[in-house]
Amino acid sequence: MKKWWKQAAVGVGLMTMLAGCSDGESASTPKDGKVVLDMWVFGTTGYDELAKAYMEENPDVQIKVQSTEMGDHHNNLFTALSAGKGAPDIAMIEVGEIERYRDAKDRFTNLNDLGAKDLQANYLDWVWNVGSSSDGEFVYGLPTDIGPTAMYYRKDVVEAAGYPTDPAELASTLATWADYTKFAEEVKAKTGKPVVDNAELIFNAKRDQASEHYFNRDNELIVEENAEIRAAYDYTAELIQKGTVGNMPLWTPEWGQGMADGSYATLLGPAWMQGVVKGNAPDAAGNWLVTTMPEGAGNWGGSYLTIPKESEYSEEAYEFISWLLTPDNQLNSFKDMGLFPSTPETYEKEEFKSYTDEYFGGINTAQVFADAAAQVVDVYKGKNYLLVQGEIMMALDNVLNSGGDPDKEWNDAMDRIKQRLERE
């Protein structure tokens, strides 16, 4: 009899141990009267250092910053929000991912209820609008950093093509996309190199200058009738058919190698791409420069800090994030980690204005991107944005690699988009 109980006890013990694994320390329990805020971030933000400074000023608040790789971070967050349990008090959401939560207002605290309306004027309009519902009544999150896009270019390739290498001169020579086409042909004729690394970035650059993309604010699919998007597609297809678009997909080894070797003339990328260029082409200092791209700029990347509904300390969390994202602290994040500020006031600060980067030929890259940030068009994306984008990219891939007919590929892509959206 005793033996039996011993065995049972071991069995039960094992089970509770296993069950115990699922119940982590995610619950925010006040320790000695302290408010504990769990914060989930991804990438290198440096927010843990700022949190320490905040905790010194506010001894009754304890902030636990947990950083995870971007993909895992968003999967974990989606699962927690879907289950309605296990989400942190503060969650960072990337600008592309925030579209997924358009319908999920019940999972987030409306920051307007906590006074976000007073902060709106601090931030760029378009950035603020992406983080709020289309009527502006519901604010999901406060903007952290942004990714205004500009034109990175290889000095040596541009020079070989017979174009001016000074940033301001090149920008005025390439004022329109028609100029850019001519430039592309020159680059090809003189150097044999493509003008861009791949079809995606040229399409995105032109797409981002449109005022409407794939869905309207009522979430209706408008991509097929949208002449601006079609123009972006046709422009990209035209450059492809002229043989001036490279075949180095983003994030592949050959893409990075191309950056180091200067296998293409321009890279239409955002502010945070500076770190990527430096990392991939450490020996090309002075060969990469930045200037504004033809006809305006777009935005790629950046994040928002949200407060999931289940947080017990939404007010304390709001206090902290509104402090973290003030123009002054955004300047700190810019200096520490290169996060590009979403607060235009920061652009006026002396340290920002006198910023130079030796790698990029000693120019003030921050100013180039600040100018770009002012040009970004306010646009509504919608929760199925990436689905539509993926199908258009596939069409352009087919034109690029399989010699597909642009019109037919476009029509096929539209059919696939409608087919997939039926599943919603």
Place this chain on the structure above:
Amino acid sequence: MLPKPETSPTTNIRKKKMSQSVKDNITGYIFVSPFFILFSIFGLFPMIFSFYLAFFKWNGLGPMTFAGLDNFRIIFADALFWKSIYNTVMIGLLGTVPQLIVAFLLAYALNSQVVKFRNTFRVAIFMPYVTSIVAVAILFSIVFNNQSFGLVNSIIGLFGYDPIVFTQSEWGAKIAIASMIFWRWIGYNTIIYLAGMQSISNELYEAAKMDGANLFQQLRYITIPVLKPFILFTVFMGTIGSLQVFTEPLIFFNGNLRPEGITVVAYLYRDAFESNFFGTASATAIVLFVLIMIFSLINLLFTNRVGRSKKRGASA
């Protein structure tokens, strides 16, 4: 008041009745219970929930709306769904059939007395199996790189052919994915065949040699017949495994799943976790479930028939 005194004696009797065998049973159940508890939470519940979800439309956050059979109608009307089934079968055949044949020959070589350093080779051949699929997939994406400097493309280039864009080539993509499966699983099957071959008594071969059987005849009349159950096992596992191929195409296409190589599981993954269409993803999962059942049944019938013929052979 009356029933009370009546119940206590019965429980007493029951307690006394709990014999050693009952106790042993309870102990046994408690010992196996962790698996069943975990399985019902992480295995059974998701399975049943997935069946339920197949009849609803759900984006993971909003409310579920009943859709009846609409999810099935949508996927059956999608050419890409049928393409994904075709791809799965083709990749399965390309990855499994040559793999089993080569694994058999390798096992035969490793079992023979002529090969030196047999243990080293046995370990080496098994190594790919313990390698992470992601690492394998990344490695093979470099081998089957679209650019002219990719390993396969540079070899093709030596013969004067143009580089193949593997991710967009109907057969290129399939061959690349199938070769990952081939490379990763060949060791596993070789070891199974080797274990089978080592169970064959040497006397059989000696007797055959005495009768003047050559190497091929020994293989044909001794090794293959004795190994039949092992061969069936590997075919069975290979069939089910290849219907579930997922990581290889996902990494090979860098997340951008193209029709040239999308498999059924990759198709449902794209619906569920990229677009949050959990309804159609669950419907696809059910179709896949039925498909695996059909393939397993075919395998089972095949196995039974083989079993019968063996008996006949024994009685003859």
